[in-house]
Amino acid sequence: MKKAVITLAVLSACISGAAQANIVGTQSDNTQILVGESNLNAGPHVAGRAGIGAASMGSTAQKVDFQALKNYGRVQNGVYVLGGGHSRMGNFNFAKVGAGDVWFGEWASDISSDADRTVYYVGDTTGTTLPTSGTATYAVKGVNKFSGSNDLNGTFTANFTNNTLQGSIANSQYTLGVNATINSATAAFNGTATVGPASGTAKGHFFGNHAAALAGIAQFSGDAKIFDTAFGGTKQ
Incomplete structure (x- = not known):
């Protein structure tokens, strides 16, 4: 029997006759950065994609797309590392999830410190569908003060019959x-x-056809803020 799905974010595409971006996401703190739809068309940057803006740029309302931003960083263990003051925006560790315009990561003026470290996820939900029943397993990666080899890895299981998501990721810490x-x-x-x-709390979204990917953040308060983690994964 053909599996039923729930289709999201298609109304605007039907009206315009073409698919349009539907960017969702959030950050653990909005003091220094904001994620959302990119709005800068300059150089390699393109508006209408998943993006990020830093207060050090002069305005967090101005967001650049991750798709172009990744070209300025180096790749370590699947994570793009961008620091040393690209446009004095701060330091970024971020990763792409699956084939879509979906990203997760962390920002700080000093990644090794929790003084202003912020974790985030952001992505385009255009064409996203969820199964109405059954289960799916996701291979998930997380970043927390990423230093090149301390990423967290594990699996999450989504039960679309019961609408639950459970699992864990870990590193040596x-x-x-x-x-x-x-x-x-x-x-x-x-x-x-x-x-x-x-x-603490966990929040995020599924992305892609039949929930092909997911991304989110785990956020803690007080001294436990050291565990704030961004994560993302793809269906196995």
């Missing part, structure tokens, strides 16, 4: 667990994140 509820109408998920006794 800690294991991050996620237990979330899926909103089938918006393709978003929200729930809890844990590292040992520390408890």
Whole structure:
């Protein structure tokens, strides 16, 4: 029997006759950066993509697209590393998820410090569909003060019958667990994140046809903020 799916973000495409970007995402703190739809058309940068803006550029309303930004960084273990003051924007560690315009990462003036470190995810949900039943397993990578080889890895399992997402990612320092509820109408998920006794929140979105990918952030408060992590993964 053919599996039914829930299709998102198609109304505007039908009206215009062409697919348009529908960018979603968030950051753990909006003091220094904001993610969202890029709005800068200059040089290699293109508006209408998943993007990021830094306060050091003069205005967080001005966002550049990750697709072009990645060309200024070096790749370490699947993560783009961009620092040393590209346009004095700060330091970035970010990764692409799957084949779509979907990204997750962290920003800070000093990545090794938690003083202003912010984790984020952002992506284009155009054409996203979710199965109405069944399960799917995702290979997930996470970044937290990424230094070249300390990425977190693991698996999440989405149960689209029960609308749950559970799993964990880990490196040699800690294991991050996620237990979330899926909103089938918006393709978003929200729930809890844990590292040992520390408890925080987890949020994110599914992207692509039949929920081909996911991305999100885990956010903690107080001293546990050291565990703030961005993550993303693709269906296996």
